[in-house]
Amino acid sequence: MDLSHLVTGYNIYMRVGFHVGISGGLPKAVDRAVERGCETIQVFVSNPRGWKHSDILPEDIETFRARCKEEDISPVFVHTIYLINLAAPAPEVWERSLDALVMNMRAAHALGSAAVVTHLGSHGGRGADFGIARVIAALEAAFERCEEPVPVLLETTAGSGNSVGHDFIQLGRIAGAFGEDDRLGICFDTCHAFAAGYELRSEGGLRRTLQELDGEVGLERLKLVHANDSKGDLGSRLDRHEHIGEGKLGMEAFKLMASHPGLGNLPWILETPGMSVEKDRENLRRIRSAAR
Ligand SMILES: [Zn+2]
Ligand SMILES: [Zn+2]
Numbered sequence: 001m002d003l004s005h006l007v008t009g010y011n012i013y014m015r016v017g018f019h020v021g022i023s024g025g026l027p028k029a030v031d032r033a034v035e036r037g038c039e040t041i042q043v044f045v046s047n048p049r050g051w052k053h054s055d056i057l058p059e060d061i062e063t064f065r066a067r068c069k070e071e072d073i074s075p076v077f078v079h080t081i082y083l084i085n086l087a088a089p090a091p092e093v094w095e096r097s098l099d100a101l102v103m104n105m106r107a108a109h110a111l112g113s114a115a116v117v118t119h120l121g122s123h124g125g126r127g128a129d130f131g132i133a134r135v136i137a138a139l140e141a142a143f144e145r146c147e148e149p150v151p152v153l154l155e156t157t158a159g160s161g162n163s164v165g166h167d168f169i170q171l172g173r174i175a176g177a178f179g180e181d182d183r184l185g186i187c188f189d190t191c192h193a194f195a196a197g198y199e200l201r202s203e204g205g206l207r208r209t210l211q212e213l214d215g216e217v218g219l220e221r222l223k224l225v226h227a228n229d230s231k232g233d234l235g236s237r238l239d240r241h242e243h244i245g246e247g248k249l250g251m252e253a254f255k256l257m258a259s260h261p262g263l264g265n266l267p268w269i270l271e272t273p274g275m276s277v278e279k280d281r282e283n284l285r286r287i288r289s290a291a292r
Contacts, residue, residue, distance in 0.1 A: 085121030
């Protein structure tokens with residue numbers, strides 16, 4: 001396995017940070033990141049549970065960018081709203097999802113973000129082949145519509161219901177449709193992959209998991225890790241995040257992942273259950289100790 005390409009990823013050796021809230025405006029997200037000791041962050045650019053999107057105020061964009069620079073926070077990732085369904089059978093839902101994705105790409109570009117992270121959605125019982133074709137069509141349309149070359153990272157999912165993107169073969173088929181186009185990348189969510197049935201807790205298990213990912217998708221597509229422990233067990237298909245080291249993955253799995261060149265050279269964003277600033281800082285400390 002040739003991993004030389006990874007060293008140049010974002011030219012950053014495992015920067016860690018949080019998904020931070022934007023209530024009170026985007027610049028507030030930077031304050032939250034600083035409070036927690038983040039080197040990288042992920043944000044929503046609108047309410048993730050609604051379709052409503054209003055343009056970000058130009059002064060907020062300016063302040064956000066200046067503050068990130070001042071505090072040395074990079075890369076910045078934008079996560080799309082939860083309602084997005086790029087695999088939706090219903091044309092109006094699919095169109096809306098496409099619109100939302102393009103708006104997120106434009107916002108990401110304005111904010112100086114490295115990439116947009118998105119879930120793929122659900123095929124609603126029409127089958128994986130249908131879902132995969134829908135997702136490919138949506139991404140092609142989004143890349144064509146968005147004037148800016150903003151990368152989109154497809155997040156690995158836990159695989160509940162009719163969701164698309166929980167197995168690497170599906171992700172590989174989608175990525176394969178984009179050939180050498182480096183606007184298409186993958187976000188590896190540790191909780192989701194484990195819940196989808198990929199072993200990460202032993203050296204052999206992790207090696208096999210990443211070999212499969214490399215074979216189906218190509219590790220060079222991997223641009224971001226969502227580092228979350230899991231409440232659900234291996235193959236449970238349960239999307240329930242847990243604090244680092246307190247779930248079914250445990251500290252040992254994070255140590256193994258952090259020392260693997262395929263993952264350890266990427267930025268890591270935590271989405272552990274929000275409790276307090278102190279607990280967030282504790283989660284970051286655990287990840288940093290795992291990386292040592
Ligand atoms: Zn996500
Ligand atoms: Zn999740």
